[in-house]
Amino acid sequence: MREEYKRSDLGKGTRGKYHAAYEEAHNIVVLNPEVAKAFPNDKAVNDALLSLIQLAKQATAS
Numbered sequence: 001m002r003e004e005y006k007r008s009d010l011g012k013g014t015r016g017k018y019h020a021a022y023e024e025a026h027n028i029v030v031l032n033p034e035v036a037k038a039f040p041n042d043k044a045v046n047d048a049l050l051s052l053i054q055l056a057k058q059a060t061a062s
Contacts, residue, residue: 001007031045039045 031039039048
């Protein structure tokens, strides 16, 4: 912290004040290692899942 700031001037603070909002805004998914090897990045994972969703919709529409 810079010298011009004093901890006493900052107040007590609230631990975890924004934690719930952060959790709602972020959807983190952990892949199994063997699944992660098949996808080089998040775009590849998303593209594969979107294709799977389209196939599932087509299968249920028939």
